Structures are given as structure tokens and as C-alpha cells.
Amino acid sequence: MTVSEGVPSEAARRHHLLSQEIDDANYRYYVLDAPTLSDADYDRRMRELKALEEEHPELVTPGSPTQKVGAPISTDFANVEHLERMQSLDNAMNDDELTSWDDRVVREAGKIAAYLCEPKIDGLAIALVYEDGRFVRAVTRGDGRTGEDVTYNVRTIASVPERLAGEGWPELLEVRGEIFLTVEGFEQVNAVQAEAGREPFANPRNAAAGSLRQKDPRVTAQRPLDMLLHGFGAWRGGRQPDSQAGAYELMREWGLPVSDRYEIVEDMAGVRAYIERTGENRHATAYEIDGVVVKVDQFPLQRRLGSTSRAPRWAIAWKFPPEEVNTRLLDIKVGIGRTGRVTPYGVMEPVTVAGSTVTYATLHNASEVERKGVLIGDTVVLRKAGDVIPEIVAPVTGLRDGSERRFEMPAECPECGTELAYEKEGDADIRCPNAQFCPAQLRERLYFVAGRKVLDIEALGYVAATALTQPLEPSDPPVRNEGDLFHLTVDRLLPIKTVVREQRTGLPRIDPKTGEEKVVTFFANKEGEPKKTVEILFGELEKAKRQPLWRVLTALSIRHVGPVAAQDLAREMRSMDAIRNATEEELAAVDGIGPTIARSIRNWFEVDWHREIVRKWAEAGVRMEDEGSAAPQPLKGVTVVITGTMEEFSRDSATEAVQDRGGKVTGSVSKKTGFVVVGESPGSKYDKAVKLGVPVLDEAGFRVLLAEGPDAARNVTLSVEE
Known part of the structure; x- marks a missing residue:
């Protein structure tokens, strides 16, 4: 809450509270059709709010309820930055991978007193923010840093409380969980879809995602969405739990939806027993699950173990073996991708596998069809790899009756008629070379x-x-x-x-x-x-048109230039002209590029119609240069490792600060590392830096590095005795 200059703090707080209550009442009246305030109570609050604004005109803003017409609210899914990065989980697909994870955890953190096990819900990741016990925002995972604001839609979910119950909750709490449809709810939604003549959703997760992202929250309110929490991000103030289980119990006390199916076990034998029980009863739950999440329960050990750039080291997701079914392979056809790659795919009798109806499944390339020995007309084993991507595993040869036939890769592109060809001898993929006109x-x-x-x-x-x-x-x-x-x-x-x-x-x-x-x-x-x-x-x-240069580069579909390579190029070259005019050697010298990508970039820009695309986009006003293209890069050539928790920098903001100055951030310490930046609980990377004699900076030293460069930072490095 921002207190307007010259307004008594008590008046500002009262104005803020009344505004929230009136906005909430409008939402419940217009969107949910379930008002919680009587007309008299609503009018009393509105009169008090107007009186405050008359006495203190500084409080009047375009967002005040007195300035808005009471009308149905719609969502625009604005991008919102997460308070803490919303990470994913690493997977264990077999017992060896689970054992390897546990061995590393014990090696880095010592004996683990307790593990928390819980079902992995097949839903849509969400982050909810509560301020002083009041629900204020809901944001999807997005890319982990930034997600979409779906607050109004999440407010329609009955299991999400508007206010926390009990006492002792933090002044700011960000909780994470999964939004889902139960199996019964999924059937209800599809029944409504069928009655309206619309296509049914393929599976509960798709239905939940589609329901949550409705532009009109009133549509979302008609879908029986539910939610369960599995963790938190920001937690400021209030009672501080010392374990995952303790956090869950506090959340439960505050009225937040927490699973009743988690268990605390003492060792990996208990983990394996829980996984086995959950797998055997996989379809006994009201909602779809696709695995088990195993976490180190104690927070001090979680902090010591830390995270990689994408996932916490203190947790692992055990993925259930994909469900397999048999169905008939009716035909094998080919599809043409954006780079001309020809991909055979199977057309099957529709079959339900892992909760969704499957009609098509990839066969990757002609060699894969041959390797698997699949014939058109076969009964085949179909599974969803990772319970997501349909895959033909193998034919059931014992059911062949002689009517089956071999697949022949077409000689011509099915859409433009151009003769298909391998780019060079030994390639696995055949392509349509007619990139310009296909x-x-x-x-x-x-x-x-x-x-x-x-x-x-x-x-x-x-x-x-x-x-x-x-x-x-x-x-x-x-x-x-x-x-x-x-x-x-x-x-x-x-x-x-x-x-x-x-x-x-x-x-x-x-x-x-x-x-x-x-x-x-x-x-x-x-x-x-x-x-x-x-x-x-x-x-x-x-x-x-205003997107950054790396996105524009990615959009050109240059072979081998995905988002990561595009970011490396944009950070180093700063403009499309610089990239277009660079030699192959100059491109290859860019960190993260190398000769193969460099050659691909040069080849792309040598084609007339490719250059014409760039020219037309530039004429239309598409951004072709990043701001600050002439800015100094004092950390160019400097490699930095960041470990531990800092007060003023998140891991992402620290990484971006180094990259903006031309430096590179890596995840491992070596003799070539320029600096290791340590916050609280730095773990083994600090130890390795000391052992190798790599300069170590605390947060204050890191600020010197960013502001004054590596020479100044070397004068403030920590001594190895520290």
C-alpha cells in the first residue's frame, strides 16, 4: 500500500481497506452472482470511501472504486513477475536415478532425518499471493520468472480462501500449488461441451488450463476447478516453520487447501514403499496423478542443498511408468516441419491412454519406422512418453494376419510436390528443400x-x-x-x-x-x-515489434539458433546489422555459439529472400537493435559462479546483472572461473573456490564488481580464512 503524501496514515489505510472490500463485493456480485454484502452495507462503504476522498483528494486515483463503473470484470492476463522464481522439478524415471539423487543429497547435506512424499498432481502450476492474510494475486508459472495474472479467474475456485483463517500468518505469503479438475469434474465439463456442439477436451489437465484462461471469469466460475498446495515461495514475517510438513500444517490452519495424502518417512525404504502404494492406487484418487514428489523435509537442509537454474536439489519427481495400450495402426503419413524436416507419424484407431484420446503418434523418421519393424495395419503398443507425448513402441507381431504392408517414404513433398532429399550423406532426416515456396x-x-x-x-x-x-x-x-x-x-x-x-x-x-x-x-x-x-x-x-532482439532472431527460424543461442548473439552483437555483417569466425567466437551455429547463420543471411524478411520487418518498425548497444561491457570475458542467498539480489537478477555487463554465469567452479559470489548458505561451491584459489566475493563485493569491474573487485575479495 502506498501512502499518499500529506494524507494521515490511518486515513490511507482505511481507504485501502474500503477499496479492497468494494472491489471484492463488485467481483462477487457481477462475476460470481454470489454477493456477500447487502445493498445497505455496500452503500455504507461506498459513502465512507467518497467522504474520505472528498477530505483527502490525493487519494482519488483511476483505480479507485469511486472512479469505476460497476460492471462485469474481464481478464487481460497481464504479465507479472514472481516474487521468487517458480522452478520445475528434476525427474527420476527409475530406481537408479532415485538412488543417485539420494546419494548426492546425503553427500552434500549429511544424514536426512525425514523425507516428505506426496502425489504429483497432473494439473496447472499456480502461485497465490496473500498480503496481511488477504488474497491479492494469482499468477501462472509462465517461464518461471514471469507468469500471467489470472487473479479474477482463481477467485472463482471455491477451495481458494479470500482471507486466511486463524492467526500468525505472514504479512506476505506466496504459496504454490496445482489447479486441476477431478475426473468427475472433467466428465461434467465435457458433457457441457458436447451439448453445446463444441469439441471435448482431451484430458483433465487441458480442460483445467482452458478453464483457467477464459477471458470472462464467469465462464471459469462454471467449471468445477479445484486446487491443492505443495509449497511456497516468498514468506515474510509471521511464524516461520522449520520443515515442509510444518509449513503444510500451518497452511492448513490458515484454511489453505493442502493434500491429506502426504506422508513423512524416515528413509529411502519408506520412500519406495510410498511410491509403490501410490502407483498401485494411481487411479483411486479423485484427480489425475502422474507420479510422486519426494522432498527433504527440513528447511535448513533444503537451504544447504540449494537449487540449480531450473530445479531445487532437495526434491525429485518420481515419474510413473507411462501407461501402454494396444491399438491398430491404420496408416503412416508424413508431416513437414518449419525447417523442411519430414516426420512420419502413425494414424491409429482412436484409443484412450494416460487419460486422453490419441489418434496420432510420431515415428520420428524413416529409419525409426524400419528399426521398430512397424507395418501399416499392425496392432501396435502405444504409450505416452512421460505421460505426455504419444509414442508407438512396437508392433504386436503375433496378431498379424498377412494383410499388413510396409511404409514407403514418399519421394515428393505431399504439400508442394518438391523432390525430397537428404542434405548430406548419413543424415537421419529427409527434408523438403523448397523452403521458400513450400x-x-x-x-x-x-x-x-x-x-x-x-x-x-x-x-x-x-x-x-x-x-x-x-x-x-x-x-x-x-x-x-x-x-x-x-x-x-x-x-x-x-x-x-x-x-x-x-x-x-x-x-x-x-x-x-x-x-x-x-x-x-x-x-x-x-x-x-x-x-x-x-x-x-x-x-x-x-x-x-517491440520485442527484444533475441526474440526477433529466434523468429527467423535460422537452423540451430534457438532462444539460448539467440540470447548469446544478442548480448554480444547487440544489433541485427552486426550479426548480419559478422564473419563466420567472429560469430563462432561468441560465447555459446561455435562453428556449427556460426556457419548456419552465415548461410542463412546469404539467401536473398531471407535478407528480404529482415528488411521488411525493419521497414515495419520491428526492433533490430537492443538498447544500450554502445554500452560498455566491463565483465566481458569474466565467468562468475553465484551460490547462496543474497539480500538484494535473487539468483535471476544477479545473473542478469552479470550478463548485462558482458559476463557469463555458470553453475560450476573451475580454475577458469573469474569470481565466485557467495550469499548465505553457499554450500560446496564456496569450498571448491577456496580449494582452487578462485576469488570469492560477498554481496558487497558483488556490487563492486558490477559497478567498478573486475580490477576493483579483486581488492575486496574474501580471504580464504573467512
Whole structure:
């Protein structure tokens, strides 16, 4: 809460409280249709709020309830930075991997007195923030640093309390958990979908994700979403537990939804017994689970073990073996990817596996089809690798009747007719070399450009990408290559009719009512007027122009240049011109690039139509240079290892601070390490730095390194005696 200058603190606090209560009442009245305040109570609060603002005009803001019309609330999924990074979990797929994890934990932290085991819910990760006991925000995992604000939608979930119960809760508490649909709730949602003539959701997780991301929270409120917590991020003030189990019990006291299926065990024998029991009763729970999470229970040991860049070292996810079923392989077809790669995939009799209906499964390449000995017409064993990706494991040869036939890789691209070829002898993948004119490759590239990890263009989904590149009417596509994307006009969009294609295969979708290919007018309504989608698309295209250079580089679909390599290039080169004009040797010298990627970049820029894409984007105003391109990089060539917890820097912000100054952050200490920065509970990396004689900095020394460079920092390094 910000106290306005000149306003008594008591008046400011009262204004803040009344504003929250009125906003909450509006939400419950307009969205949930379940008001908690009577009209008289609502009016009394509003009158008091207006009186405060009349006495203290500084309190009047555009966000005040007195300045807003009481109308249905909608969400815009604004990006929000997590208070603490929201990490993932490392997986153990077998007992050897589980044992290796435990051996490392014991080696680094000593004897573990207790492990906490709990089911791994197959849901959608979420972070809830409570301030002074009041629910204020809900954010999806996103990329771990930044997620989407889904507060209004989460408020519709009955198991999420608006206020914490009991006492002793922190002034700020960020809890993490999973939002899900029970199996029964999933069936209810799909029944409603069927009655409305809409496609059913494939599985409970997809249904939960789709329900949570509704633009109108009233739609979310109609879906029986639930939530269970499995941890926390920020915890400031209040009672401080000393274990995971203790935190769960406190959360339960405060009315937060915590699983009743977790157990504390003393050793790995207990862990294995819990895993076995949970696996045997996997489908006995009300919700889908896909494994077991094992955690070191004591917080001091968790802090000592620390985390990698993506996952805590004190926890592991035991993944259940993927479910396997038998089904009939009706055909093997091929799909064309954005780089021209030809991928065979199986078309099967639809079958339910691991909770979802599967019709298609990848076969990777022609060599893999041959290796597995799969024939068209076979009964095959199908599983979902990691319970996610459908995979054909093997044929059931004992059921063959002689009608089966071998798969022959087509000689020509099924979408442009170009002769398929291997780029060089020994390649596993065959490709369509017609990158410029193959409609499949262009469609896939355009869809890739819009992805969340690339330019993040809402309203440019798979159907829209198809419409822009392969319209039925008019025959001239608005987008002949990616360069045209930022030069679209409404007039070009409205006449477009297109065949809807399946995202997984690129095949035309068949309308079940007519048996014909499904055709849509994607951008115009029945009256020929622009749909809301058009307005959203153009707004998103304007936003995309301001994306940082590394995202623009990724969007070009240069072979081998993914987000990581693109970030390395952007950090070093700072502009598209510098990258385009660099020699192969200069590119290869960029940390993280090397000769293969350098050669690929040079080859890409030597193609005329590739350069034309960059030129058109630049003309349209797409960002081609990062700010501060001439800024000094005092840490260029310096490698830094960061360990322990600092007061003013999170691990991510410290890493970004080093990278912004040209330095590199790695996860392991060696003789080539420039500095090791240590916070509280630094662990073994500090010990190794001392052993190798690597300069060690505390947080104050780290600030010197950032502000004054490596020479100044060497004068404030910690002595090995410390």
C-alpha cells in the first residue's frame, strides 16, 4: 500500500481497506452472482470511501472504486513477475536415478532425518499471493520468472480462501500449488461441451488450463476447478516453520487447501514403499496423478542443498511408468516441419491412454519406422512418453494376419510436390528443400513466429497461420513469407476462407456433420465485418515489434539458433546489422555459439529472400537493435559462479546483472572461473573456490564488481580464512 503524501496514515489505510472490500463485493456480485454484502452495507462503504476522498483528494486515483463503473470484470492476463522464481522439478524415471539423487543429497547435506512424499498432481502450476492474510494475486508459472495474472479467474475456485483463517500468518505469503479438475469434474465439463456442439477436451489437465484462461471469469466460475498446495515461495514475517510438513500444517490452519495424502518417512525404504502404494492406487484418487514428489523435509537442509537454474536439489519427481495400450495402426503419413524436416507419424484407431484420446503418434523418421519393424495395419503398443507425448513402441507381431504392408517414404513433398532429399550423406532426416515456396514450411514457420517463447502474438494460432498462407479464397495469400506479416491490412484479411488443419499433422480437419473438409472464414463474421480477432491481431503485432532482439532472431527460424543461442548473439552483437555483417569466425567466437551455429547463420543471411524478411520487418518498425548497444561491457570475458542467498539480489537478477555487463554465469567452479559470489548458505561451491584459489566475493563485493569491474573487485575479495 502506498501512502499518499500529506494524507494521515490511518486515513490511507482505511481507504485501502474500503477499496479492497468494494472491489471484492463488485467481483462477487457481477462475476460470481454470489454477493456477500447487502445493498445497505455496500452503500455504507461506498459513502465512507467518497467522504474520505472528498477530505483527502490525493487519494482519488483511476483505480479507485469511486472512479469505476460497476460492471462485469474481464481478464487481460497481464504479465507479472514472481516474487521468487517458480522452478520445475528434476525427474527420476527409475530406481537408479532415485538412488543417485539420494546419494548426492546425503553427500552434500549429511544424514536426512525425514523425507516428505506426496502425489504429483497432473494439473496447472499456480502461485497465490496473500498480503496481511488477504488474497491479492494469482499468477501462472509462465517461464518461471514471469507468469500471467489470472487473479479474477482463481477467485472463482471455491477451495481458494479470500482471507486466511486463524492467526500468525505472514504479512506476505506466496504459496504454490496445482489447479486441476477431478475426473468427475472433467466428465461434467465435457458433457457441457458436447451439448453445446463444441469439441471435448482431451484430458483433465487441458480442460483445467482452458478453464483457467477464459477471458470472462464467469465462464471459469462454471467449471468445477479445484486446487491443492505443495509449497511456497516468498514468506515474510509471521511464524516461520522449520520443515515442509510444518509449513503444510500451518497452511492448513490458515484454511489453505493442502493434500491429506502426504506422508513423512524416515528413509529411502519408506520412500519406495510410498511410491509403490501410490502407483498401485494411481487411479483411486479423485484427480489425475502422474507420479510422486519426494522432498527433504527440513528447511535448513533444503537451504544447504540449494537449487540449480531450473530445479531445487532437495526434491525429485518420481515419474510413473507411462501407461501402454494396444491399438491398430491404420496408416503412416508424413508431416513437414518449419525447417523442411519430414516426420512420419502413425494414424491409429482412436484409443484412450494416460487419460486422453490419441489418434496420432510420431515415428520420428524413416529409419525409426524400419528399426521398430512397424507395418501399416499392425496392432501396435502405444504409450505416452512421460505421460505426455504419444509414442508407438512396437508392433504386436503375433496378431498379424498377412494383410499388413510396409511404409514407403514418399519421394515428393505431399504439400508442394518438391523432390525430397537428404542434405548430406548419413543424415537421419529427409527434408523438403523448397523452403521458400513450400506452403507447409511457411505455415509452420509463421505459427512458430507467434509462439510465446518467440514473438508472442496472440490471435495468430494455427488456423490463422493457415488462413494467412494457404487461403482458398482469394487464391493469392496475404503472407508469402514472414516478411509480409507486419504489412497486413484489414482489407486483405476479410475475404479469406481457408481449410482448417490439424496442428499435429497439418492434415485438413473433416467436419463430422458433412464429411467434408472444414472451411472457415477466419477473420470476418457472417456480415463480412471484422471479428474481434482482427483487432486483437493488429494490437499484438504492434506489441511484437517491440520485442527484444533475441526474440526477433529466434523468429527467423535460422537452423540451430534457438532462444539460448539467440540470447548469446544478442548480448554480444547487440544489433541485427552486426550479426548480419559478422564473419563466420567472429560469430563462432561468441560465447555459446561455435562453428556449427556460426556457419548456419552465415548461410542463412546469404539467401536473398531471407535478407528480404529482415528488411521488411525493419521497414515495419520491428526492433533490430537492443538498447544500450554502445554500452560498455566491463565483465566481458569474466565467468562468475553465484551460490547462496543474497539480500538484494535473487539468483535471476544477479545473473542478469552479470550478463548485462558482458559476463557469463555458470553453475560450476573451475580454475577458469573469474569470481565466485557467495550469499548465505553457499554450500560446496564456496569450498571448491577456496580449494582452487578462485576469488570469492560477498554481496558487497558483488556490487563492486558490477559497478567498478573486475580490477576493483579483486581488492575486496574474501580471504580464504573467512
